[in-house]
Amino acid sequence: MxxxxxxxxxxxxxxxxxxxxxxxxxxxxxxxxxxxxxxxxxxxxxxxxxxxxxxxxxxxxxxxxxxxxxxxxxxxxxxxxxxxxxxxxxxxxxxxxxxxxSLGVTLLRRLVREAAARLGAEWDIEIVEMHHRHKVDAPSGTALLLGEAAAEGRETTLAETRVDSRAGLSGARTDGTIGFASLRGGSVVGDHQVIFAGPGERIELGHRGEDRxxxxxxxxxxxxxxxxxxxxxxxxxxxxxx
Missing domain, CATH: 3.40.50.720 (NAD(P)-binding Rossmann-like Domain)
Structure with a gap:
């Protein structure tokens, strides 16, 4: 070995x-x-x-x-x-x-890419992640990985579509963007959720890391x-x- x-x-x-x-x-x-x-x-x-x-x-x-x-x-x-x-x-x-x-996240990345490729541009994409209070970077590397998968599915790049935060009068959501929200607290190992929000319906693909x-x-x-x-x-x- x-x-x-x-x-x-x-x-x-x-x-x-x-x-x-x-x-x-x-x-x-x-x-x-x-x-x-x-x-x-x-x-x-x-x-x-x-x-x-x-x-x-x-x-x-x-x-x-x-x-x-x-x-x-x-x-x-x-x-x-x-x-x-x-x-x-x-x-x-x-x-x-x-x-x-994580092998589960690896498979989730594939599912996110497939969903982004098949759903129309009227479906907005938001990624929410939560980690323990000691994590120093945000968005997490996993959230960015999932964002890249979504961008690939739509034949664009994350650099062109990424929106990290919204505060105050940020205006209406820009079409085609991929939004990120980062939560920090407690001892959470790692939770990630990719939300596809379409007219009148939502698809949520997620993964929860329960143990390191x-x-x-x-x-x-x-x-x-x-x-x-x-x-x-x-x-x-x-x-x-x-």
């Missing part, structure tokens, strides 16, 4: 990934946190999983490329510059990047799947064969 190296091993996700990997029979090559040697871990692992922080991502990608080791990027709150760095790394090693490693282990299980499955893949950029949909 492949040896998995974990970036962000002391964090909540890192600890659960280590537990799930051992349950699945995988070997833990080691873990790295802020100030540790990212390059040494990359050379000692068959595949890397990064759930650290956006500020550390480029260094971890560089280490993966230098070692020729595939890497799963589950860190959220990424900027356009981070995605450019991922694209550069993917020219040399296999990189799987996702805003959510669902993300760890998906991350381990993705990591083991990525071993041996040629250089390129991958997503969770390919892990499930969607």
């Amino acid at each position: 492949s040896a998995i190296g974990i970036y962000g091993s002391a964090g909540r996700m890192g600890r659960v990934i280590a537990e799930i990997a051992e349950e699945e029979g995988a070997t833990i090559a080691g873990g790295v946190d802020a100030g540790d040697d990212a390059a040494a871990l990359a050379h000692g692992a068959d595949v890397l999983v990064d759930f650290s922080a956006p500020s550390a991502l480029e260094a971890h990608l560089d280490a993966a490329v230098a070692a020729g080791t595939p890497i799963v990027v589950g860190t959220t709150g990424l900027s356009a510059a981070h995605h450019e760095a991922i694209d550069r790394a993917a020219r040399h090693v296999a990189v799987l990047q996702t805003g959510n490693t 282990s669902i993300f760890a299980r998906g991350a381990v499955k993705a990591a083991l799947w990525l071993v041996g893949k040629p250089a390129g950029r991958y997503g969770m949909n390919e892990v499930l064969g969607l």
Whole structure:
């Protein structure tokens, strides 16, 4: 079984990934946190999983490329510059990047894309997400992932259609936009709902994360799947064969 190296091993996700990997029979090559040697871990692992922080991502990608080791990027709150760095790394090693490693969310993304493609432009799309009070980025990476799926279904881009908040006299809703609302509180692992609101009817597609282990299980499955893949950029949909 492949040896998995974990970036962000002391964090909540890192600890659960280590537990799930051992349950699945995988070997833990080691873990790295802020100030540790990212390059040494990359050379000692068959595949890397990064759930650290956006500020550390480029260094971890560089280490993966230098070692020729595939890497799963589950860190959220990424900027356009981070995605450019991922694209550069993917020219040399296999990189799987996702805003959510849950297998359920992966399937939900496919359903959202299909619904957006088949419903007419008169159906408005709103995405509501809620997370624990300690989450620092909003909208969540998963919400953006679902928004991108909706935009793809409508053959547009999220950059062209995204509306993050409304307050005061914001005016009537602009046709074709994809709205986001972010809620924070308590210990919520992650709730996401995509609302398609049409004339006289509504469709609601959603997912509730009840335990953090669902993300760890998906991350381990993705990591083991990525071993041996040629250089390129991958997503969770390919892990499930969607």
